[in-house]
């Protein structure tokens with residue numbers, strides 16, 4: 597799919613409205629392809645309310661939607677997959693949470709199995725993003 601910024605937001609909101617816990621969604625793609633934009637749209641679709649982010653572990657942002665925990669994990673800054681050991685993926689799975697993971701490949705085997713893996717790419721048109729695996 598080739599989506600404008602508005603269309604990508606609408607796509608994410610619809611995806612979020614349809615997500616039921618537990619669910620793990622991976623978002624991959626080069627810098628600036630819209631992974632965070634898509635996560636934010638998914639959270640809007642879920643009706644997720646942000647909870648305070650722990651200052652010691654800012655790569656995990658926590659939300660809550662209809663009593664369900666929602667985690668946004670950005671693995672971009674992990675220097676090695678083993679740094680993902682402390683992210684708490686096992687606890688998130690135990691809680692039957694909704695988990696949205698940017699750059700899941702950087703967490704290696706520590707990343708939980710993905711129910712969906714969305715891959716974003718740039719397009720020659722800078723206002724468009726290409727989405728696969730949706």
Ligand SMILES: Nc1ncnc2c1ncn2[C@@H]1O[C@H](COP(=O)(O)OP(=O)(O)OP(=O)(O)O)[C@@H](O)[C@H]1O
Pocket residue numbers: 599600601602604625626627628629630631632633634672722723724725
């Ligand atoms: N069709 C589009 N869909 C999504 N974003 C778009 C589109 N066209 C332009 N943009 C712009 O691209 C940028 C995407 O940034 P975003 O932070 O969501 O990307 P990212 O993949 O999370 O990057 P990073 O890898 O740095 O975390 C935003 O500034 C957004 O306005």
Ligand SMILES: [Mg+2]
Pocket residue numbers: 631632633670698
């Ligand atoms: Mg991002």
